[in-house]
Amino acid sequence: MENERQNRGKDEPVIKIRDLYKSFGSNRVLKDVNLDVYKGENVVVLGRSGTGKSVLIKIIAGLLTQDSGSVCVLGEDVSKLDDKELLELRLKIGFSFQNSALYDSMTVRENLEFPLVRNKKHLKRKEIDASVERVLTAVGLAQTINQMPSELSGGQRKRIGIARTLILNPEIMLYDEPTAGLDPITCIEINNLINRVKEDFNTSSIIITHDLTCAKATGDRVAMLLEGTFAKEGTFDEVFDSNDGRIKSFYNYNFIK
Numbered sequence: 001m002e003n004e005r006q007n008r009g010k011d012e013p014v015i016k017i018r019d020l021y022k023s024f025g026s027n028r029v030l031k032d033v034n035l036d037v038y039k040g041e042n043v044v045v046l047g048r049s050g051t052g053k054s055v056l057i058k059i060i061a062g063l064l065t066q067d068s069g070s071v072c073v074l075g076e077d078v079s080k081l082d083d084k085e086l087l088e089l090r091l092k093i094g095f096s097f098q099n100s101a102l103y104d105s106m107t108v109r110e111n112l113e114f115p116l117v118r119n120k121k122h123l124k125r126k127e128i129d130a131s132v133e134r135v136l137t138a139v140g141l142a143q144t145i146n147q148m149p150s151e152l153s154g155g156q157r158k159r160i161g162i163a164r165t166l167i168l169n170p171e172i173m174l175y176d177e178p179t180a181g182l183d184p185i186t187c188i189e190i191n192n193l194i195n196r197v198k199e200d201f202n203t204s205s206i207i208i209t210h211d212l213t214c215a216k217a218t219g220d221r222v223a224m225l226l227e228g229t230f231a232k233e234g235t236f237d238e239v240f241d242s243n244d245g246r247i248k249s250f251y252n253y254n255f256i257k
Contacts, residue, residue, distance in 0.1 A: 103149070166197065
């Protein structure tokens with residue numbers, strides 16, 4: 001996998017979206033969406049709740065199918081993959097769900113082991129243990145290895161959820177509202193963790209959020225999703241240096257001191 005990562009050109013997008021449309025009945029959620037994400041880059045997709053942000057990353061992961069347009073991930077056209085090919089691609093994508101998606105009946109160790117045992121059946125116990133310890137250390141929660149999810153705080157569950165996505169060593173991370181429902185101090189910890197993951201695991205990421213603090217702290221680039229399409233794209237400061245009333249109102253509502 002490391003060779004595959006090194007062989008991808010620096011200027012070749014790891015995610016390439018062109019002319020993407022998606023509707024649910026008469027509700028057109030995404031319309032003419034275009035986006036590139038490059039190797040080693042954190043891209044924040046920013047927008048209000050219900051604007052199609054989560055729909056976008058579900059299409060990228062092959063969990064939903066677009067009505068038209070193309071989504072290429074790591075050189076593969078997602079909509080043209082068969083079930084086996086889609087599974088192979090998903091193993092290269094870490095999806096951090098908003099609710100952390102931990103199994104309540106499993107310990108932290110068992111939650112982390114689950115994707116390894118399911119997808120890499122050849123691994124020996126020593127290798128599994130080493131992988132679990134590695135990702136727990138990476139998120140700063142080695143001491144929780146034998147705890148149940150119910151014993152963890154919301155921020156800890158979020159970090160364990162990220163650790164579980166990292167255990168398969170993904171090339172791409174998709175974060176769905178990573179700071180939702182967390183207190184300000186824990187939000188800072190999650191933002192710092194997202195940045196460390198990029199550096200330590202050599203990932204490229206899309207971060208879905210409506211949290212401006214998260215966007216400013218984690219985004220190498222920000223894409224503002226308004227009314228189903230990207231209204232502006234650039235650095236955080238470039239996006240909000242705008243005369244567009246919709247962008248101004250979004251900033252003022254989420255004001256950062």
